[in-house]
Amino acid sequence: MARAVPLRRKLIFTGLAWGCGFVIFFPILWTILTSFKTEGEAVAIPPTFLFFDWTLENYGVVQERSDYLKFASNSVILALGSTLIGLLIAVPAAWAMAFAPGRRTKDLLMWMLSTKMMPPVGALIPLYLIFRDLKLLDSHIGIIMVLMLLNLPIIIWMLYTYFREIPGEILEASRMDGASIGKELIYVLAPMAVPGIASTVLLNIILAWNEAFWTLTLTTRNAAPLTQFIASYSSPEGLFWAKLSAASTMAIAPILVLGWFAQKQLVRGLTFGAVK
Amino acid sequence: MKSLLAGILGAISLAALASTASAETTLVIATVNNGDMIRMQGLTEDFTKNNPDIKLEWVTLEENVLREKVTTDIATKGGQFDVLTIGTYEVPIWGKKGWLVPLTQIDDPADLLPAIAGGLTVDGKLMASPFYGESSMVMYRTDLVEAAGEKMPEAPTWADIKRIAGKITDKDKEIYGVCLRGKAGWGENMAFITATSNSFGARWFDENWKPQFDTQEWKDTLNFYLDLMKSDGPPGASSNGFNENLALFNAGKCGMWIDATVAASFVTNPRDSTVADKVGFALAPDNGLGRRGNWLWAWSLAIPAGTQKQDAAQKFISWATSKHYTELVAGKEGWANVPPGTRTSLYANPEYAKVPFAKMTLDSINSADPTRPTVKPVPYVGVQFVAIPEFAGIATTVGQIFSAALAGEKTADEALAEAQDVTLREMTKAGYIK
Numbered sequence: 001m002a003r004a005v006p007l008r009r010k011l012i013f014t015g016l017a018w019g020c021g022f023v024i025f026f027p028i029l030w031t032i033l034t035s036f037k038t039e040g041e042a043v044a045i046p047p048t049f050l051f052f053d054w055t056l057e058n059y060g061v062v063q064e065r066s067d068y069l070k071f072a073s074n075s076v077i078l079a080l081g082s083t084l085i086g087l088l089i090a091v092p093a094a095w096a097m098a099f100a101p102g103r104r105t106k107d108l109l110m111w112m113l114s115t116k117m118m119p120p121v122g123a124l125i126p127l128y129l130i131f132r133d134l135k136l137l138d139s140h141i142g143i144i145m146v147l148m149l150l151n152l153p154i155i156i157w158m159l160y161t162y163f164r165e166i167p168g169e170i171l172e173a174s175r176m177d178g179a180s181i182g183k184e185l186i187y188v189l190a191p192m193a194v195p196g197i198a199s200t201v202l203l204n205i206i207l208a209w210n211e212a213f214w215t216l217t218l219t220t221r222n223a224a225p226l227t228q229f230i231a232s233y234s235s236p237e238g239l240f241w242a243k244l245s246a247a248s249t250m251a252i253a254p255i256l257v258l259g260w261f262a263q264k265q266l267v268r269g270l271t272f273g274a275v276k
Numbered sequence: 277m278k279s280l281l282a283g284i285l286g287a288i289s290l291a292a293l294a295s296t297a298s299a300e301t302t303l304v305i306a307t308v309n310n311g312d313m314i315r316m317q318g319l320t321e322d323f324t325k326n327n328p329d330i331k332l333e334w335v336t337l338e339e340n341v342l343r344e345k346v347t348t349d350i351a352t353k354g355g356q357f358d359v360l361t362i363g364t365y366e367v368p369i370w371g372k373k374g375w376l377v378p379l380t381q382i383d384d385p386a387d388l389l390p391a392i393a394g395g396l397t398v399d400g401k402l403m404a405s406p407f408y409g410e411s412s413m414v415m416y417r418t419d420l421v422e423a424a425g426e427k428m429p430e431a432p433t434w435a436d437i438k439r440i441a442g443k444i445t446d447k448d449k450e451i452y453g454v455c456l457r458g459k460a461g462w463g464e465n466m467a468f469i470t471a472t473s474n475s476f477g478a479r480w481f482d483e484n485w486k487p488q489f490d491t492q493e494w495k496d497t498l499n500f501y502l503d504l505m506k507s508d509g510p511p512g513a514s515s516n517g518f519n520e521n522l523a524l525f526n527a528g529k530c531g532m533w534i535d536a537t538v539a540a541s542f543v544t545n546p547r548d549s550t551v552a553d554k555v556g557f558a559l560a561p562d563n564g565l566g567r568r569g570n571w572l573w574a575w576s577l578a579i580p581a582g583t584q585k586q587d588a589a590q591k592f593i594s595w596a597t598s599k600h601y602t603e604l605v606a607g608k609e610g611w612a613n614v615p616p617g618t619r620t621s622l623y624a625n626p627e628y629a630k631v632p633f634a635k636m637t638l639d640s641i642n643s644a645d646p647t648r649p650t651v652k653p654v655p656y657v658g659v660q661f662v663a664i665p666e667f668a669g670i671a672t673t674v675g676q677i678f679s680a681a682l683a684g685e686k687t688a689d690e691a692l693a694e695a696q697d698v699t700l701r702e703m704t705k706a707g708y709i710k
Contacts, residue, residue, distance in 0.1 A: 238542065
C-alpha cells in the first residue's frame with residue numbers, strides 16, 4: 001500500500017518544482033517578452049516585465065529582412081535527415097552491442113563517447129578542406145552527414161541502454177520460430193523499444209536543431225538553418241535585442257511546440273531504466 | 277532539308293538564349309549586422325537595375341561569427357564568398373598573404389580619407405574599400421556637466437575627464453561619471469585600453485617586438501583606468517561592452533561615455549534614447565603627449581583571391597563605396613544616415629555639416645594615425661590593435677587579465693606582470709623574439 005505523503009511536504013515539493021521550472025524557463029520567457037518590446041524598451045533600466053506597449057513591429061522587420069521559411073525548412077531537413085540516417089546505423093549497431101556483445105564492446109562504447117569530448121574546432125580545417133574538395137560546402141547532404149556523425153554516439157548509447165532492458169529470451173524465441181535478423185529487428189525488437197527509439201529520435205532532433213558550430217561554419221545560403229538566421233540578428237555594436245529576440249522566438253517556436261507535445265514520451269524515454 | 281535547317285537554327289538560337297540567361301553572375305556577399313549594412317541591402321535595386329546580369333545574395337552574420345567563417349573560408353580557399361566585409365585589422369594581414377584582390381575600379385580613390393585609406397593599403401595597392409569608418413570620442417550629458425559647474429573642453433585631457441566624472445557621480449541616484457568598456461576581448465576592453473595607452477605614451481611592443489607591459493607608461497595607464505572606473509564607473513563594469521554601455525547611457529545612467537563615433541547616431545535618436553537632446557561630443561582625451569586616446573576602425577569591402585567573379589565584385593564594391601551611394605542614402609533616408617568616415621567630399625558637403633556629430637567624427641578620425649599610433653616608435657601598424665595574426669589571441673588573453681583586475685580579482689601590478697609573461701611567451705613561440 002502506498003504511504004500517504006503529508007500535505008505540507010506535498011506543497012513544499014510542488015512549490016520547489018514550480019520554482020525550479022520557472023527559473024529554467026525564465027530566459028526563454030524573457031526572450032519571448034523582449035520580442036514584443038521596442039528596441040528602447042528592450043534595454044530600459046529598470047527593465048519592464050509585463051507592463052509595456054506590446055508591439056509586433058520586430059516580427060514584421062524580421063519577416064521583411066529574412067526568408068524565415070527557407071531557414072526553417074532547412075532546419076527541418078537537416079534535423080530529420082540526420083536523425084533518420086543516424087537511426088539506420090545506430091539500431092543495428094546497438095542491437096549487436098546489446099545482444100551479441102564481444103570482448104571489446106564496452107571499450108568500443110567508451111571510445112565512441114570519447115569522440116564527443118574533442119572540441120569541434122579541432123576538426124574544423126580538415127573537415128572544411130574535405131567539404132571543399134568534395135563540393136559539399138553549403139549542401140544539405142554534407143551537413144546532414146556531419147550532424148548525423150556528431151550525434152551518432154549518443155543515439156547508439158541511448159538505444160544500447162534501452163535494448164539491454166529487453167529480455168534476450170524473447171529474441172531467442174523469435175529466432176527459434178525462424179525469424180531472420182532483419183525480421184527480428186523490425187517485428188520483435190523495434191515494437192518493444194518504441195518508447196526508447198521515440199525519445200532517442202526526439203532528443204536527436206533537438207540536438208540537431210540547436211547545433212550551431214558546424215551549421216554556421218559549413219553552410220552559407222542554400223543549406224543554412226535557423227542558427228544562421230539568429231546569428232544574422234546579433235550585433236556587438238548596436239542595440240538590436242528586440243529584433244534578435246523576435247528571431248530567436250521564431251527559431252525556437254517549432255522545437256518548443258514539438259517538445260511540449262512530446263514531453264511525456266521524452267521523459268519516459270530518458271528515465272527508462274534509470275531506476276531499478 | 278529547309279525544315280531541318282530551320283530546326284538547327286532554332287536550336288542554336290535557343291542555346292544562345294539559354295547561355296545568355298545562364299551568364300547571370302550571382303555575387304555572394306558576406307557582411308556584418310549593423311545599421312549601415314542592412315540599409316545597403318535595401319538599396320541594391322539601384323545597382324542591379326544598371327547591372328541586370330549581376331544578382332546579389334547576402335549572408336549577414338554577427339561580427340565574430342562572420343570573422344571566424346570568413347577567415348576559415350579565405351585561408352582554405354573555400355570560395356564560398358565573392359565579396360567580404362572585413363575590418364581594418366584583417367586587411368593588412370590578409371593583403372600581405374595575397375588573400376585579397378587589389379581594387380582597381382574604386383570611384384575617386386583620392387577622395388578617401390587618408391587615415392582610413394592608409395590602413396587599407398598594402399604595398400601601395402588598395403586592398404579594401406571603406407564602407408564606413410569610425411573613431412572614438414567622448415559623448416557626454418550636457419545637462420549633468422553643466423549642473424556640475426563644468427564645461428567640457430572640445431579636446432579634453434584625461435585629468436579633465438577624471439575631474440568632471442568625480443563631480444557628476446551620484447551613486448545614490450545611480451548616476452555614474454563615466455562608462456567605459458570592461459568586457460574582455462581584443463575588440464572590446466582591449467580596443468579602449470590600447471587606444472588609451474597610446475595617449476599615456478605606452479606601446480604594445482618596442483622596435484624589437486619585446487612586450488612593454490613592464491614599463492611605467494603601462495602602469496600609469498592601467499592604474500588610471502582602474503581608479504577612474506572604481507570611483508566613477510558603474511557597478512559590474514567588467515561585463516560591460518559597447519551595447520551594455522549604450523543601454524546605460526541611453527537610460528541616463530552615464531555622465532560620459534568614451535566609445536565608437538558610430539554610437540553618436542544611437543544616443544541622439546529620440547526613439548531609443550531618453551537623453552537624445554542632452555548629448556554633447558568632444559575629442560577623445562589626451563595627456564599632452566601628442567597622441568589622443570581614440571581608435572580608428574573601418575568596415576570595408578574586399579574581394580577574396582579565390583573568387584571566380586572578380587569583375588562583378590569590383591563593380592559592386594565600386595558602387596557600394598561611391599559618392600553616388602552616399603547621395604542615394606541621403607536622398608532616401610537623410611544625411612544623418614549616410615555611412616560616415618570614408619570620404620573627404622562628404623565632410624565638405626554643407627548639408628552633411630549640419631549633422632551634429634559630423635565634425636567631431638571627422639576630427640577624431642583625422643587625429644588617429646595607424647602608421648604612427650604611439651609616442652615612441654613601434655614596428656607595427658594599428659591604433660587599437662597590432663596588425664599581426666597573433667594579436668587577436670594574445671590581446672584576448674590580456675583582455676581577460678585586465679577585466680579580472682577591473683573586477684577586483686587582482687591588482688594592476690599583478691595584471692601587468694601576468695600580461696607581460698603571456699605576451700612574451702606567445703611572441704617568442706611565434707618567432708618574433710629570438
